[in-house]
Amino acid sequence: MMEKYHPIPWRKCEDLNKYAVATNVPVWLGGKKVIADRVVKTCCPHNCYDTCGELVYIKDEKVIKIEGNPDHPITKGHLCLKGFANVEKINSPDRVKYPMLRVGERGEGKFKRITWDEAMDWMVEKITAIQEKYGSEAVMEYCYSGNREHMAKAVSARLWNLMGASKLVGSFCLLSGATGSFCSVGSQYTMDPAIWSEHCDTVFLVGRNCSATNPHIYPFLYRAKERGAKLIVVDPYATGVASKADLHLRPRPGTDGAMALGMIHWIIKNNLQDKEFIEKHTVGFDELAKLVEEWTPEHTEEITTIPKEQIIEAAELLATTKSHFETGYGQQRYSNGHQVQRALACLAAVCGSFGKESGNYNCISGMGFPNVTGFAHWSNVTSPEGAEIKQTRxxxxxxxxxxxxxAKEPPIKGIISFRGGLISQQPNVDYTIEAVKSLDMFVTIEQFMTDDTDYADLVLPACHYLEQYGLHPSYWHNYNQVLVPVCQPPYECVPDIEIFEELGRRLGYEKYFPRERTGLDYIRMLIGEECDVDAAVSPNGPVRNPEKWCPEVPYKDGQFDTPSGKVELYSSVMEERGKKFQGEFCPVPKFFEPAESIRATPELAKKYPLNVISQHPAFRTHSQYYNLPWIKEIEGPAKVFMSKDDAAERGIKDGDMVRIFNDRGELKNIIAKVGIRVKPGVIELSSGMWVKLGGSVNKLTGMYPAGPRDILCEGGIMKEYHPLMDGNTGSYFNTLVDIQKM
Known part of the structure; x- marks a missing residue:
């Protein structure tokens, strides 16, 4: 018997044919010719660098084919496996189809179907009860990068600001490095790869597994190498891009900062620094030089395990050629991540790699826009005019x-979660599950029945990104394509912005969520008049972001957005914060051991001697796609990569089933892959595995926020927010474990 799906009176519906690039287009599928009703241009908003341009084919309001947009200036018609797999994902029969209310215990995954009106009434009742008993700060949202599109985040923030709810700050992966960049450079721009690939002599690639997360950089790397440029890759294990490197540096996990300081030492000792750039465009060189005095090649090798000859070779290449810096996220996922990124920025400055076509310092961009939030007019949406917006917890x-x-005053009692896996993606899964069980209200907006839904009180059916509006600037290149709904949502799925709009109306904020406002209206509010939204909407686009937001050659004018207007090798911002909070905010990029390591915690390392790194696989974005049959068939069962020495010591052979464990948890039935991919003392697991489908690596990781956590953060609560000091990142990689054969 077919399920009946109920109309939703407050849902916004419109004719989507206006976004068609072409109509009545023949497509060959499975050897048969099919006529697609329309083709729509969009982009992928998942959390990777490339933000690929897509052409989506629709028939009878269903996606039948996805291919790359050949006219995109950067991605040029190529998609990764995940992009193609969205055909299966959006059409999956396993999608959440309607609102469901829990009827069993948390964790049992037992629910009953309810209507949207009942779901809205339930949320209003729960939120109101929590507010009356504890206050509005007892409620908060959880939202991250399952769909990295930013518009819905702004609309939800509008509601939380009106309510006075607690707010999230920080990041799982990038703001530790952003803190390092902001304190050194004052901004975070990226130079388009088409420029540096034509002019640089050396590419320095740190902490970025391009094969899995940034595949469209390859043509630009190959172009640079064709011209004779050298490629230096820094990564503890042998990635695909490392196999293309002229020099592969494999530091002990968490010691990239020490490596950078060692290179700076050698450059200064041998008088190889860019004296003109340092004199004109930096402050604090003497303090930096004093800091690196101890970082001889021998000492650097002792700490990092990189042979001193390689450290010297890399330092001389960077200092004596036109070098370009591409830094990723890997080096940020340690408790010392902010200082690592500062050290890399200082290394780039000592080499003079700023403001030149032949080389720049690329961290993460400001999402293609001019500030840390990513948008010129973010507050237009999040802080509506005429409303009283208070600073909350x-x-x-x-x-x-x-x-x-x-948290006690008040306790956190209600969470609405969307676009993120609170349970599978937070460090220390078991600790997180116990926390979720203590809530009075836990609502998830999901496409599938995930780890989170099993513990939710209410599950709401989410839209696929192809079914809703959005804005997702790349954090690698500077081209933008507005996301539009390519087809109508199926079942009783509702776009995220419409869920929060309707909830806001029912909580009494009707005038701030007018029914006539569209997704494109919100996008125009976010980015203002500086960017032509219509030019980036299908059938148009993509467009390059305005030059004043994303300079073609960042820092070409020699101006930096720091208090001094220069690259701050000695950070005045860090100095000021250190004085205020009476803590060690290290104005120079001093090296600290990761929170867990063989040197920082030697007794723990005797018990758990292996450092686990959880890389992002090419097959999924965090936990997304893990449940899809196409992906599972290609990826196969969960694997752990380990060295021959570590395997032999434990009697483990390639293909054996193993158990990975520490005091926080364990993973079982993982297949050992023994070889040279990782160095001794290191193992590699992919991130994003579901707890209920084999176990998340975050059953092993610890609660060690990276950044100035000991001073600015206490018990998960930030004492004060500073736009340049929001450097609290999940430090997933400083995790010690052991392995045994099952």
Whole structure:
């Protein structure tokens, strides 16, 4: 018997044919000719660098084919496996189809179907009860990068600001490095790869597994190498891009900062620094030079395990050629991540790699826009005119579970979660599950029945990104394509912005959520008049972001957005914060051991001697796609990569089933892959595995927010927010474990 799906009176519906690039287009599928009703231009908003341009084919309001947009200036018609797999994902019969209310215990995954009106009434009742008993700060949202599109985040923030709810700050992956960049450079721009690939002599690639997360950089790397440029890759294990390197540096996990300081030492000792750039465009060189005096090649090798000859070779290449810096996220996922990124920025400055076509320092961009939030007019949406917006409690996103367990005035009692896996993606899964169980209200907006839904009180059916509006600027290149709905949502799925609009109306904020406002209206509010939205909407686009937001050659004018207007090798911002909070905010990029390591915690390392790194696989974005049959068939069962030495010591052979464990948890039935991919003392697991489908690596990781956490963050609560100091990132990689054969 077919399920009946109910109309939703407050849902916005419109004719989507206006976005067609072409209509009545023949397509060959499975050897048969099919006529697609329309083709729509959009882009992929998942959390990777490339933001690929897509052409989506629709028939009878269903996606039948996805291919790359050949006219996109950067991605040029090529998609990854995940992009193609969206055909299966959006059409999956396993999607959440309607609102469901829990009827069993949390964790049992037992629900009953309810209507949208009942779901809205239930949320209003729960939120109101929590507000009356504890206050509005007892409620908060959890939202991250399942769909990295930013418009819905702004609309939801509008509601939370009106309510006075607690707010999330920080990041799982990038703001530790952003803190390092902001304190050194004052901004975060990226130079388009088409420029540096034609002019640089050396590419320095740190902490970025391009094969899985940034595949469209390859043509630009190959172009640079064709011209004779050298490629230096820094990564503890042998990635695909490392196999293309002229020099592969494999540091002990968490010691990239020490490596950078060692290179700076050698450059200064041998008088190889860019004296003109340092004199005109930096402050604090003497303090930096004093800091690196101890970082001889021998000492650097001792700390990093990189042979001193390789450290010297890399330092001389960077200092004596036109070098370009591409830094990723890997080096940020340690408790010392902010200082690592500062050290890399200082290394680039010593080499003079700023403001030149032949080389620049690319961290992460400002999402293609001019400030840390990513948008010129973010507050137009989040802080509506005429409303009283109060500064409320700030929760560190990488320590939500700690905040739920420890916050008292008021306690956290209600969470609405969307676009993120609170349970599978937070460090220390078991600790997080216990925190979620203590809530009075846990609502998830999901496409599938995930780890989160099993513990939810209410599950709401989410739209696929192809079914809703959005804006997702790349954090690697500077081209933008507005996301539009290519087809109508199926079942009773509702776009995220419409869920929060309707909830806001029912909570009494009708005038701030007018029914006539569209997704494109919100996008125009976010980016203002500086960017032509219509030019980026299908059938148009993509467009390059305005030059004043994304300079073609960043820092070409020699101006930096720091208090001094220069690259701050000695950070005045860090100095000021250190004085205020009476803590060690190290104005120079001093090296600290990761929170867990063989040197920082030697007794723990005797018990758990292996450092686990959880890389992002090419097959999924965090936990997304893990449940799809196409992906599972290609990816196969969960694997752990380990060295021959570590395997032999434990009697483990390639293909054996193993158990990985520490005091926080364990993973079982993982297949050992023994070889040279990782160095001794290191193992590699892919991130994003579901707890209920084999076990998440975050059953092993600890609650160690990276950044100035000891001073600015206590019990998961931020004492104060500073736009340049929001450096609290999940430090997933400083995790010690052991392995045994099952």
């Amino acid at each position: 700030l929760i560190n996103i990488a320590a939500i579970a700690t905040a739920i367990h420890e």
